[in-house]
Every structure is written in structure tokens, then in C-alpha cells.
Amino acid sequence: MKGRVSAAALILTGTLLLIMLSTAHGQIPLRDPNGRCLLECHGDPEFKEETAPGQYRTLYVDYEQFKLSVHREKLCVDCHTDVTLIPHERRPEEIHCLQCHYQGNVVGAPITERPEKYKESVHGKALQHGNPDAPDCRNCHGVHDARAPYDSLSTVYRMNIPKTCGRCHLDVYTVYLESVHGVAVTRGVPEAAVCSDCHREHDLLSPQDPRSSLYPMNVAGTCATCHANEELMHQVGISAEQVEAFKENFHGIALEFGVLRVARCTSCHEYHLILPSDDPRSSVHPENLAQTCGQCHPNATDNVAKGKFHLIPSNPEAGIVFWVSQFFKWLTISVLAGLFLHILLDLYGRLRHKATGG
């Protein structure tokens, strides 16, 4: 408490000093309470520390970006709380977003259960296990330039998410850019699936985890968030019944009952290199189907391409399967009716002749 008061007092006096010393063409608005930090040191693009001989780490803060960030109203010391004296003598401790972004905080930091989910995620777990490359909040959301997800310049804005993830997952990113989803994102289609639509954001779990959106039993449901959306699928010109058809078919039924070795959407359509079936590079292009099905069915030949996929037997588009289903439907109805009628007639005949003694 005392530290806070003295820090505030310092800042106040510092600010007053700055106002008195202000020059008309200064880069940093001197009325700003953060001005002291910037003017003294962190506003200088050349400001850096030597981490190893000949290696430097910049300590510069782009204040213009900070003033456009979600934290624009905050003071440097709001987060760097251990800085009680400017210039600070020691290197400030690592700060953590949970300092403010926790349930019930009084500074109005937006909070969902997300930080908790992050701890469960592959990234959070990796961090806990001491992986120095594991990302925490800052790696995706930015540091001083953290912007809101709806801000098109934000690293976590929908259309920028692939690029943000790609900073670490470069190989996947390059493959994704080739895919139907990646191409759409590049073209600026906001509905196109980005990393987080399938992998989720904070609760990004390993596909082996039953809670994961990509656990075998959950894959179809994950794809269905877009691919069962009539309006959206109409826009891109594909059927919104694909997922439903999958669930009603042998693979989908087995999966529903926990047979994990069977094919799910991604087994045939690929994980990241998802391409339309008319693209020769696609795993579901007729020419490539023998190989794709062959992953599980070693005897597969080009015969697997002779037929339709994602059939709904009650839908005329199912072709021969539709007609066979219709035939059996009407055959069953007529046999049922005919048999009933025959039994009734037989009964009627017997009773009538019994009554008449015939």
C-alpha cells in the first residue's frame, strides 16, 4: 500500500516535472502519467539490454501501439507493480495477465473461464512442464499492443489467427494456406475455418483427450459447427447434410458407440490440407480415393470411387440407394397390408363357414 502511494506520488511529481519541461514538438504526450517511463528510457527505440556478449534484447515500448491497445487507459505500473521507483533498480519481475484477469477482479479486466482452460491445454501443460517454447497469453495476444479480438489489427482477430499460430507452427501454417479454408481466409472470407475453430482457443487439448474438440468421437461435431449450417453451406455451395449423413453411416455409427479406430471426417479429408474433391491434390479426389481408403482398407482399388459418398437413403440424390430404399419401403408396407388383409379374410371365411356349418 505504502509502495503504491509513493509510486503514485513519484509519478505525480514526475508528471508535473514533465509538464514544466515539455517541449512543443515532443513525441510523448507529457501530460501522460506513463511519460516518465517512456521519456527516461522505454520510449527510445535504441533502448536495449545486453543479454549475452554481443546479444541484445530490446526494451523499447512502442507507445503509439500501446495507446491503441486494450490497455490504453492503464499505467505501466498497473501491471509492473513491483516498480516502485523510477528508474527502477532491479529488473522487474515477470508479470502475469492473471494479476488482473481473474474472477471477481475490481479493475474491470474482462474475464471468462478461459485462463483456467488455458492451464489444461497442451500449451499450458507444456509451460508447466518447463518447455521454454510453450506459449502463454503474450505469445498470442501480444504484450503492450494487445488488442481486442474484434479489432482487425489484433493478433487474435479471426483472420489473423492462422498467422499468429503460424509463428510457431510454421509447417502447418504453410499447408493450411494451401487448403480450401486457408485460401478462403487469404481471400478475406470471414466465415472460413481458422485454427481455433477446430482446435479451440484456450481449451486447446490433445486429440487423445476425450474432452478435445478433435477427439475421434468429437471430430464430426466440430466440423458440424459450420458444415451443418444451412445458410453458410449454401453460400459455399456444398451440402449441409454431409455430417448428418456421416453420422448415419457405418463409420459414424461405430464412432458414436466408441469404436475409435474407424474413420472420421479428417481421416479421409486430411487434417490441414483439406481440399475440394475436384482438386487433383485432394485426398478425396476420385483418383486418390484408393490410396485414401487404403489407409484402413488395404484391398481398396479405384472401385471405391465408383459410387456416391455421404448418402442419405431417403434423399433422391442417393441414387440407386434411394430407389432400393423406396422399393423396400413400399414392399414392406404392401406386404404388411396384404398379410393383414389375408389373415382377416381367412378369419372371416373360417368364422362364417363355422357359423353356417360349411
Place this chain on the structure above:
Amino acid sequence: MSTEAHLDELQTVERLNLQVRIQHGLLMISVILLILTGLALLFRESSFGKVLIELEGGFEMRGTLHRAAALLLIFVAFYHLCYILFSRRGHEEFLQIMPRARDFKDWLQMLAYDVGISIQKPKLDRYSYREKFQYWAFVLFTLIMILSGIVLWQHDRLFGLLPKWSFDVAIAVHGGTGTLILIVLTLWHLYIVHLGPGRFPIDWSFWNGRISLKQLQEEHPLEYERLAVQELPARKARRDSAPRPTREEDG
């Protein structure tokens, strides 16, 4: 108690021999198992189907049971084929159950008689249009089920041989025929074995193989007449020469 309830030598005759009864028994076991395990898959989303799957030991066990029952069906079908090909009795019976043009006439005649257009009841033989229809419909059903079932069972082997659509057709055919069999078998058995006149609660002929002379006379008059001329007098003579068995009651 009616007369036909007695298993008296004079009042009942054997209609189904032990061979046929054993074949029918094995068929019954396999078809009931097949229907229960098949229905479980067909109605997997309803609570009825879920209970069935639970009872059958889970989803994969259900499939294993279904295939085990299918093997039994295939065995019975093969056994039956041997029976009609290589056994004298089986062969004779098979010849009798072959469809003839007369069966169709009999059927029309019976319909006319039932509704009262005609007063002449068709004279039916040992195997009438009804038995023939049951038998041949079931032969056809079984062939379809075994064939489509093998395509589905052995899909991994057949993947290179058959086009993709044939597996989809096999699924539709297998499900469609299965449903049809269930309906026909249930309804027809309910009528001829359980609920039909004189049958309630159950006609035990599938177990003891016997049919009452009264029923024989009513439903298979031609066979009855043959029997009455050839066999019954001999039997009567046999019975009269032997000491009369004591009876609890006389209907």
C-alpha cells in the same frame, strides 16, 4: 378340453419329422438372435435399441453375436440343402413343396370361398399355397440376407472387387429385407401358431411335430383322404388288437 388336444395315436399324426423340427429349431434360434442383434443396430437411437445393445454386451459384441448367429443360419441353410438333396424323405418333401400352377388357382379359390363368392372350398394337399409361400419367401429372404450380409461382413476383402455403390446397396437391401422378414415372420407366426382359431395359446406342432386329424382334414383334405384310405384302417386294426390304453377323460 377339445379332442385335438390329446396326443392320441388315432387323433394326431406326425406332420413334421424330427429332422425338420431340429432344422426349424436351429433356424428359430439363429433368426431370433439375428433379429435381436439387427434390430439393436436399426433402432440404436431409441431407448429400446440402447437396452438391446446393452444386453448384447456392447456395440462390438452385438456385431460379433450377429455374425455368429449368421454362421448358424448359413449352417442350417447348408444342412437343409443336404437334407433335400441327399435324404429320401427330404427329397420327397421338397418335390411336394415345389410351386405348381394349381397353387395359384387354389389361392384364388380360397379367397372366393372366404368372401362367399364361391361355396366350393379348394382341396388343399400336404403343402398348400400357404406353406409354399412361406417356404419359398423364406428361402428367398435367406438367400438375400446371406448374400448381402457376406458383402457387408467381408467388405474389406471385397473392396477391390466390387464398386463402392454395391456396399451401399447391400446395406439398404440387408436392412430392408430384415425389416420385411421381421414383419412377415412375426405376423404370420402370431396367426398360425398363437392367435389363429384353435391355436391359442400355442400350437405345439413345432415341438412334437404332430397335427390333429381334424386340423388335417380341415386344412389339408387331400392328404387326409390319402391317409384315411391307406393308413388309418391299418392303425385302427393295430389299436384294436392291442389292449386299450386307459384314458383320464373322454372329449
